[in-house]
Amino acid sequence: KAGVTQTPRYLIKTRGQQVTLSCSPISGHRSVSWYQQTPGQGLQFLFEYFSETQRNKGNFPGRFSGRQFSNSRSEMNVSTLELGDSALYLCASSLELASYGYTFGSGTRLTVV
Amino acid sequence: ELKVEQNPLFLSMQEGKNYTIYCNYSTTSDRLYWYRQDPGKSLESLFVLLSNGAVKQEGRLMASLDTKARLSTLHITAAVHDLSATYFCAFYNAGNMLTFGGGTRLMVKP
Numbered sequence A: 001k002a003g004v005t006q007t008p009r010y011l012i013k014t015r016g017q018q019v020t021l022s023c024s025p026i027s028g029h030r031s032v033s034w035y036q037q038t039p040g041q042g043l044q045f046l047f048e049y050f051s052e053t054q055r056n057k058g059n060f061p062g063r064f065s066g067r068q069f070s071n072s073r074s075e076m077n078v079s080t081l082e083l084g085d086s087a088l089y090l091c092a093s094s095l096e097l098a099s100y101g102y103t104f105g106s107g108t109r110l111t112v113v
Numbered sequence B: 001e002l003k004v005e006q007n008p009l010f011l012s013m014q015e016g017k018n019y020t021i022y023c024n025y026s027t028t029s030d031r032l033y034w035y036r037q038d039p040g041k042s043l044e045s046l047f048v049l050l051s052n053g054a055v056k057q058e059g060r061l062m063a064s065l066d067t068k069a070r071l072s073t074l075h076i077t078a079a080v081h082d083l084s085a086t087y088f089c090a091f092y093n094a095g096n097m098l099t100f101g102g103g104t105r106l107m108v109k110p
Helices: none
Strands: A005-007 A010-013 A019-024 A031-038 A042-050 A053-057 A064-068 A074-078 A087-094 A108-112 B004-007 B010-014 B019-025 B032-037 B043-049 B055-058 B061-066 B071-076 B085-093 B097-100 B104-109
Touching (some): A005 A087, A010 A019, A019 A087, A031 A074, A031 B097, A042 A064, A042 A074, A042 B097, A053 A064, A074 A087, B004 B085, B019 B085, B032 B061, B043 B055, B043 B061, B043 B071, B071 B085
Parallel strands (some): A010 A108, B010 B104
Antiparallel strands (some): A031 A042, A031 A087, A042 A053, A064 A074, A087 A108, B004 B019, B019 B071, B032 B043, B032 B085, B055 B061, B061 B071, B085 B097
């Protein structure tokens, strides 16, 4: 069974640019959530989507946004990139009640220069 | 707001020794997850604990959950080098989000 697929694996962007990251969840999983991992702040929740609806959002500025498509694939977008946005962005998929846990993708390493 | 305190943050131990990683959390939660992360890699699910008193074991790792004490532990028995990694606990929040501890970086020396 295929896992969670995130693309691209690596990105280098310049300050002020915008970026879009993609996540394809495990087949049958309708919940997709996004996390940012940095050495200073650790793992922080960005947002969660279920059936194309954002159900929860973490404490991040409006430059961070996302969406989910009818096939459960999700994208997150960061506009007006700042140096501090450099991080590993992880996507996780789960069944609705997450009783079987969350499966994480390999992540997208974003570097802002 | 749910806060998670994980300790120790860094653990260096000899092969063959036992040790325990602790996760304390600040409010009620009945779902606890443990993950392992190797350098530059993603998070690998280790355990899902869903009720008070839950105990799960896989190889040299055993995890438990005490919801009354708001504490989860990850016990390592007879550590081997392959267990070297960073371990995270995470608690489930309403809204289908996880709150992570700061991680424990484990180094097992021969």
